[in-house]
Amino acid sequence: MTSSWLHQHDSNSVVIFRALQLGDMLCAVPALRALRAAMPRARISLVGLPWADQFANRFRRYIDEFIAFPGHEAFPEQAARLDQLHDFYAGMRARRFDLALQMHGNGQYSNAVVRAFGARAMAGFGAVAGGEDECLIRFPETGAEPLRLLELTTGLGAPACGPQLEFPITExxxxxxxxxxxxxxxxxxxxxxxxxxxxxxxxxxxxxxxxxxxxxxxxxxxxxxxxxxxxxxxxxxxxxxxxxxxxxxxxxxxxxxxxxxxxxxxxxxxxxxxxxxxxxxxxxxxxxxxxxxxxxxxxxxxxxxxxxxxxxxxxxxxxxxxxxxxxxxxxxx
Incomplete structure (x- = not known):
């Protein structure tokens, strides 16, 4: 891996997986800000819990589209809607995303979820990459959550845009x-x-x-x-x-x-x-x-x-x- 991994991949369409609650999502804003700075013209989609549609709308500077995640038996944040999973994954694969980013924990279960999206390349937290088009960074065991997530984006070559959180108030x-x-x-x-x-x-x-x-x-x-x-x-x-x-x-x-x-x-x-x-x-x-x-x-x-x-x-x-x-x-x- 080099410090410019993101720039080595033609990523016009990017999908990010982070299916968590409000505080966890706000802690990801500095990493989302860094990704947008690294890929200003990319279409960035977020796969998250159904409530996070409003999060994506609030942070439209960094997110272009929201996709609701039906859940997973290993994730406690929502009951898994197993009857919807087949169509969800089929729809994700049909999108043919250029890049999928796993920002949902250490990758123990979430990397399999993100691989099932069928993107041309994948990056995120994890221990063992599944192929040459994967770049995995070991999940930091210490540090504040925004800084842990920034270790991922800077490790992939995104610029440092500061660790501060945001919450824009609208009219x-x-x-x-x-x-x-x-x-x-x-x-x-x-x-x-x-x-x-x-x-x-x-x-x-x-x-x-x-x-x-x-x-x-x-x-x-x-x-x-x-x-x-x-x-x-x-x-x-x-x-x-x-x-x-x-x-x-x-x-x-x-x-x-x-x-x-x-x-x-x-x-x-x-x-x-x-x-x-x-x-x-x-x-x-x-x-x-x-x-x-x-x-x-x-x-x-x-x-x-x-x-x-x-x-x-x-x-x-x-x-x-x-x-x-x-x-x-x-x-x-």
């Missing part, structure tokens, strides 16, 4: 937020967002701890607390609100991810569990305190440790530390 996001009425009494910079939910309940810091932190922060600078979450998390935000001495604005409900991000973009601070919104905050440049309880903090913590304060607290014992870190971030200029 449609702002219109949806305004129409919701959530911000009617909220001036930009006058509130702190608290996001108490996570995809997995065992990653959630206790509701009482979030309530105690919110009450303490409201005492000093007089900030309003805004609770965010999906419709499924509305019972959790309601529980946090009931435990607070000062009533919050409860914004959990039918806001899209984009409108919720627009709400966060006008906040002073975000406090959350280790979940996808922490990566939204990193993309927005929004100060945050992120509480970890399960995941590898070295892999999933945002890169800017000055702007984003991360701590390990699986038993809900560090409320005062969260308050101290939040106050320190609020004082930053």
């Amino acid at each position: 449609a996001d702002e219109r949806e937020l305004e129409a919701s009425g959530v911000t009617r009494a909220l001036a930009p910079g006058s509130y702190v967002c608290i996001h108490p939910g996570a995809r997995s309940a065992d990653k959630c810091w206790p509701a009482a701890r979030f309530a105690a932190v919110a009450d303490q922060l409201a005492i000093g600078p007089g900030l309003t607390t805004v609770l965010t979450g999906s419709p499924a998390e509305a019972p959790l935000t309601a529980a946090v609100g009931r435990l607070m001495r000062r009533a919050p604005v409860d914004a959990a409900g039918p806001l899209s991810i984009g409108a919720m991000a627009a709400l966060m973009s006008h906040a002073r601070l975000l406090i959350c569990n280790d979940t996808g919104v922490s990566h939204i905050a990193a993309g927005l440049g929004l100060r945050s305190v992120v509480i970890f309880s399960k995941a590898d903090i070295r892999r999933w913590a945002p890169l800017d440790q000055q702007l984003h304060r991360c701590l390990w607290d699986p038993f809900g014992e560090q409320a005062q530390t969260v308050i101290d870190q939040a106050r320190a971030l609020l004082m930053l200029r």
Whole structure:
């Protein structure tokens, strides 16, 4: 392999496989940015979980097309729709992609998925290449997720375009937020967002701890607390609100991810569990305190440790530390 492997292959059509959730996809944005810089005229398609159609639309600078993945028995992110797999793979092979890129883990199961796309060449993470038109790079066992993915793109010859995350806010996001009425009494910079939910309940810091932190922060600078979450998390935000001495604005409900991000973009601070919104905050440049309880903090913590304060607290014992870190971030200029 040479440092210009990408340029040795005529890749007018590229398909990327990364069928993961929001935070994982946002961590891939620096690698997608590097690929677009390396292949500015290529048509780049993304194969991902069905929800990621909205991710592809938001990052149209880097992705031209989205293709929904029916699932795989080895991947826990979605139930595999086995009745759709035959037609899915047949359709992928009929496309005759020039290049397929595997960006879904270490390749143990995902390389077989990507080989079945039938592209002329394949690259990605893995240990043993299957032929001369394959370039596999060993999956890094350490480092932050965006940096691991950049090792793949730079190893293939893409230029270094920086590790920073992005989350572009659209006019449609702002219109949806305004129409919701959530911000009617909220001036930009006058509130702190608290996001108490996570995809997995065992990653959630206790509701009482979030309530105690919110009450303490409201005492000093007089900030309003805004609770965010999906419709499924509305019972959790309601529980946090009931435990607070000062009533919050409860914004959990039918806001899209984009409108919720627009709400966060006008906040002073975000406090959350280790979940996808922490990566939204990193993309927005929004100060945050992120509480970890399960995941590898070295892999999933945002890169800017000055702007984003991360701590390990699986038993809900560090409320005062969260308050101290939040106050320190609020004082930053």
